[in-house]
Amino acid sequence: xxxxxxxxxxxxxxxxxxxxxxxxxxxxxxxxxxxxxxxxxxxxxxxxxxxxxxxxxxxxxxxxxxxxxxxxxxxxxxxxxxxxxxxxxxxxxxxxxxxxxxxxxxxxxxxxxxxxxxxxxxxxxxxxxxxxxxxxxxxxxxxxxxxxxxxxxxxxxxxxxxxxxxxxxxxxxxxxxxxxxxxxxxxxxxxxxxxxxxxxxxxxxxxxxxxxxxxxxxxxxxxxxxxxxxxxxxxxxxxxxxxxxxxxxxxxxxxxxxxxxxxxxxxxxxxxxxxxxxxxx
Numbered sequence: 633x634x635x636x637x638x639x640x641x642x643x644x645x646x647x648x649x650x651x652x653x654x655x656x657x658x659x660x661x662x663x664x665x666x667x668x669x670x671x672x673x674x675x676x677x678x679x680x681x682x683x684x685x686x687x688x689x690x691x692x693x694x695x696x697x698x699x700x701x702x703x704x705x706x707x708x709x710x711x712x713x714x715x716x717x718x719x720x721x722x723x724x725x726x727x728x729x730x731x732x733x734x735x736x737x738x739x740x741x742x743x744x745x746x747x748x749x750x751x752x753x754x755x756x757x758x759x760x761x762x763x764x765x766x767x768x769x770x771x772x773x774x775x776x777x778x779x780x781x782x783x784x785x786x787x788x789x790x791x792x793x794x795x796x797x798x799x800x801x802x803x804x805x806x807x808x809x810x811x812x813x814x815x816x817x818x819x820x821x822x823x824x825x826x827x828x829x830x831x832x833x834x835x836x837x838x839x840x841x842x843x844x845x846x847x848x849x850x851x852x853x854x855x856x857x858x859x860x861x862x863x864x865x866x867x868x869x870x871x872x873x874x875x876x877x878x879x880x881x882x883x884x885x886x887x888x889x890x891x892x893x894x895x896x897x898x899x900x901x902x903x904x905x906x907x908x909x910x911x912x913x
Contacts, residue, residue: 675700720757721872721880722766722779730769730851731872732885734801734818735761736839738865739890750784754868754887760784762839762865763822765801769847774806774814783822798823799839814847815856840904841867843886852912853885860904863891871913883913 654663661668667676679701719733737760738749750760766780783797799822806816822839841861846854853871861867869886888907 719755719761719764719868719870720766721874721882722768724779725768725872725874727874727876728770728772728851729873730771730847730853731874732767732769732818732845732853732869733764733872734767734820734843734867734869734886735764736820736822736841736865736867737761749865754866754884754889756870756872756882756884762797763799763801763820765803765818765820767803767818769814769853771812771814771847771849771851774808776803776806776814776816778803812849816845818843818845838862839865841907842904843869843907846912848912850912853883854912855886855907855910857909859907859909861888861907862904863902866890885910885913 655661655671656663656668659668660670660672661677662671667678669676719735721731721733725731733756737752739751739753740749741751743749750762752760761782762784764780764782764784765778768777768779769775778801781801783800799820801818801820804817804819806814808814819842820839839862842859843861844856844859846856848854851873855869867886867888868884871883871885873881873883875881886907891902
């Protein structure tokens with residue numbers, strides 16, 4: 633049982649609590665999509681998981697906090713939040729479809745101090761991002777849907793706690809070839825709220841990338857020529873498929889690290905450069 637929605641004039645909103653997530657009043661748990669979190673204990677109720685059997689999924693042995701599969705944002709909720717409990721497979725992915733997650737994130741912890749980055753590595757359950765989109769591609773009818781899109785907040789001193797940036801992700805119309813492959817482009821654009829406010833906390837520039845993707849009838853995803861991205865920040869892309877038994881397969885498509893990961897000033901002013909094409913996999 634959950635609390636009734638809160639309505640104002642003709643608009644209704646679900647009840648929200650910890651980091652804006654819906655709270656179930658019967659259990660007291662917050663719904664993060666992939667898992668439920670107990671805000672009173674600061675931990676998830678179920679462990680993190682990986683598509684393939686892994687002793688400690690997504691652990692970094694240089695960071696002991698990542699060894700706790702029930703932990704919420706490495707036990708640092710004052711400076712980090714978790715968007716949905718797990719870049720991840722889009723909700724509602726079915727057998728025969730292909731899920732794709734594309735996320736631009738700042739690998740470094742600091743850039744042009746006091747600006748805060750996402751302080752993470754490439755990960756299919758990637759944590760905070762500057763711009764993120766999740767897609768569902770159906771190669772049978774050549775359609776692409778985007779059920780989830782996110783634009784992050786600018787961090788100053790603390791991570792993801794400032795004003796929300798502007799921009800987003802756009803998906804082009806699809807076209808096919810004689811082999812029934814589905815082609816489309818995903819473009820991401822993001823601009824920090826700090827730039828809009830003229831606070832001078834980051835270098836002038838934006839996040840921009842354009843990925844030309846192909847999805848085969850056999851549910852494989854490739855990157856076509858003509859794809860480009862700025863050298864800062866990092867860019868990741870993952871493919872997700874699910875079989876009739878509900879088993880999820882995750883494939884890394886793109887792992888493009890920012891060009892100057894140790895430069896506090898970042899590199900937002902650079903032009904877009906080519907992304908090497910790769911065959912569907």
